[in-house]
Amino acid sequence: MKLHADFAELRVDPGEQHITDRHELFNLVNLIEFGGAADRPTHMPADLGGTGQVVFWESTGAADQLPFWNTNFDGDCYLYIVAGSVRVEFKETEGDKHYGHLIARTGDLFCLPRDIAHRTFSGDGKRRITLEIMPRNEFWAGIGRHPVDADPSAAVGGFSFAYDGDDAVVTWPSGSLRTPRHFFVRGVRAMVAYEMHLGMNEFENGFTVRDLGDRVELTAPGHAETLGGREVLAVFKGLLDAA
Structure with a gap:
């Protein structure tokens, strides 16, 4: 797998599956290989799996910013920065009151609160690889x-x-x-x-x-x-x- 130039310094050493039966029950994905691929589109979440009412998405952030302010209504969302950095601005939904921002880097886990609008910006002018943990939307199925x-x-x-x-x-x-x-x-x-x-x-x-x-x-x-x-x-x- 060819990595995007923004992730050229990362080492990819995926694990291995040696499953002999019931293959549909098992799943192994390397987030660096998946999210850092040269042809991976940005801000296009990919569903990697889930458990109960929680889903796991990989979202590769662009080298500039999220194209809109987004608000989650189903519940809090947690983001884990696998590689890279991000600045996240917060404001009231459909309003002008701002709540400040946070800066997260490789290894950081943070919350995007329910009912609060957020917008993400690259923290270093490069792409980032993110794991999103969030409530399942009934319509995604x-x-x-x-x-x-x-x-x-x-x-x-x-x-x-x-x-x-x-x-x-x-x-x-x-x-x-x-x-x-x-x-x-x-x-x-x-x-x-x-x-x-x-x-x-x-x-x-x-x-x-x-x-x-x-x-x-x-x-x-x-x-x-x-x-x-x-x-x-x-x-x-x-x-x-x-x-």
Whole structure:
């Protein structure tokens, strides 16, 4: 396995499985090899397993930042930094009150509290490898079972979307806003991968996406709509195709 250049100094010496039967019960993964792979996408959590109502994700953090503010509503989430470093900012969900930040480095374990928005930034200008320990979302079990075709209309409900140079433009009946295109596309890609089931995501300048189970709430300054989750997913898939 070829490691990304940001992890070139790490030694990878995976363990071995010598299981002779009931293979489906056993699992061994090397987090450095998996999360540090040269072709591993950033901020695209991968489910590595779980027990009871707890799941284990590997998430490779980008060399810049999380594309949106994210809030977990299902419970506290714990992050273990396998390699690298991260700065995490905290604020009230859909508000301007900030709660400060923390800096975590290789070997650190820390909590992302429930109902508090967080945004992660690289601590050293490089990628990081992270193990996330978090409550299971009941909707994740159905991901991929009922595929949704991309909708190229770039519109859902009263919202429409367009790309203009380095910006993504979000328009609604009473206004519009611009948000950085590269963060918007990365954020939409993560939400599509998890079929919109990623809690609350707040993009720069006021566009937000909140998972409500089978429904999704889209909000912009002074405007909010609750729409069908699969309807929003189809449009977001179309936005990725157009990106």
